[in-house]
Amino acid sequence: xxxxxxxxxxxxGGASGIGRxxxxxxxxxxxxxxxxxxxxxxxxxxxxxxxxxxxEVTGVVTDVTSFASVEALAEDAYAxxxxxxxxxxNAGVGPPGGLVWETTPNxxxxxxxxxxxxxxxxxQAFVPRMLAGGEEGVVINTSSPDGPIAPMPQASVxxxxxxxxxCVTECLAAQLEAESTTLRAAVFYPSGTGLLDTxxxxxxxNRPADLARERPRSTPAMTVAQxxxxxxxxxxxxxxxxxxxxxxxxxxxxxxxTPRTGGRRPARCRALxxxxxxxxxxxxxxxxxCCAEYRIPVSR
Ligand SMILES: NC(=O)c1ccc[n+]([C@@H]2O[C@H](COP(=O)([O-])OP(=O)(O)OC[C@H]3O[C@@H](n4cnc5c(N)ncnc54)[C@H](O)[C@@H]3O)[C@@H](O)[C@H]2O)c1
Numbered sequence: 239x240x241x242x243x244x245x246x247x248x249x250x251g252g253a254s255g256i257g258r259x260x261x262x263x264x265x266x267x268x269x270x271x272x273x274x275x276x277x278x279x280x281x282x283x284x285x286x287x288x289x290x291x292x293x294e295v296t297g298v299v300t301d302v303t304s305f306a307s308v309e310a311l312a313e314d315a316y317a318x319x320x321x322x323x324x325x326x327x328n329a330g331v332g333p334p335g336g337l338v339w340e341t342t343p344n345x346x347x348x349x350x351x352x353x354x355x356x357x358x359x360x361x362q363a364f365v366p367r368m369l370a371g372g373e374e375g376v377v378i379n380t381s382s383p384d385g386p387i388a389p390m391p392q393a394s395v396x397x398x399x400x401x402x403x404x405c406v407t408e409c410l411a412a413q414l415e416a417e418s419t420t421l422r423a424a425v426f427y428p429s430g431t432g433l434l435d436t437x438x439x440x441x442x443x444n445r446p447a448d449l450a451r452e453r454p455r456s457t458p459a460m461t462v463a464q465x466x467x468x469x470x471x472x473x474x475x476x477x478x479x480x481x482x483x484x485x486x487x488x489x490x491x492x493x494x495x496t497p498r499t500g501g502r503r504p505a506r507c508r509a510l511x512x513x514x515x516x517x518x519x520x521x522x523x524x525x526x527x528c529c530a531e532y533r534i535p536v537s538r
Pocket of ligand 1: 250251276301303329352382384434435439
């Protein structure tokens with residue numbers, strides 16, 4: 239899909255960070271937008287700013303951990319625009335890292351609830367409608383290099399969720415192709431040149447009280463400042479960052495060559511880059527070895 243003008247995009251986690259940047263970029267392409275987010279104030283602010291700049295945009299408070307909530311989002315989106323062409327299952331949380339054996343059951347329930355169930359709910363609610371509409375479209379699921387490509391040891395639970403997102407997206411992509419539809423699926427690896435200083439590092443602001451950690455942390459949470467001290471590049475986030483990974487028709491950023499693969503991109507990246515399978519144009523996000531940047535010393 240190359241011409242985005244007038245098409246409709248739904249972006250979960252659209253109020254902040256990468257989702258917001260996607261919304262800004264899509265609006266520049268003339269897309270009509272439905273932004274979904276659990277954070278009402280941030281959602282209102284982003285929708286207000288986009289509308290003020292002339293975008294056609296609707297905000298829907300949504301909790302992606304709830305299928306009913308995502309189903310209601312789909313109903314609202316179709317009621318407003320009659321079609322959805324680009325679905326970005328982007329909402330995600332990154333709880334403070336730690337030793338795997340010191341994580342708690344609720345760390346797993348909350349993180350998998352948002353990052354994995356949220357993606358599944360988006361697929362379940364939207365894909366049948368998108369298929370029934372019969373129009374060209376793409377489902378873009380936000381993964382992360384942190385997991386399927388090179389897990390940060392500190393971020394065990396988060397990294398596990400992102401492996402699941404990549405895996406289910408590969409299955410979805412293959413199934414859609416097998417159905418001979420014009421709907422496609424793509425995995426999105428943001429931050430091709432390092433981590434981004436978004437709201438991800440303060441995800442606890444959205445953590446439900448009933449899924450709070452069962453016991454206090456024994457060590458402080460991982461912070462951007464701490465990562466920078468360890469030499470991990472965490473880039474300032476701005477509208478200028480996300481568009482480098484997706485512009486004009488679902489281009490999907492992929493990790494560049496990594497030392498781990500002797501200068502070749504990992505097989506998973508190659509598969510997603512095309513290898514004859516992916517239809518969209520794919521941009522090699524960077525010539526820098528981004529995966530290596532995730533390889534940082536284990537610390538608590
Ligand atoms: N920041 C990075 O370096 C980085 C790198 C790779 C991948 N990602 C991924 O990018 C995506 C966006 O994250 P970000 O970095 O922009 O963080 P962010 O916190 O700025 O944005 C995430 C958004 O998701 C929303 N959200 C959280 N829980 C939700 C829920 N239950 N239902 C609906 N919305 C919910 C938040 O309110 C927020 O607006 C995530 O999937 C994240 O895992 C981020």
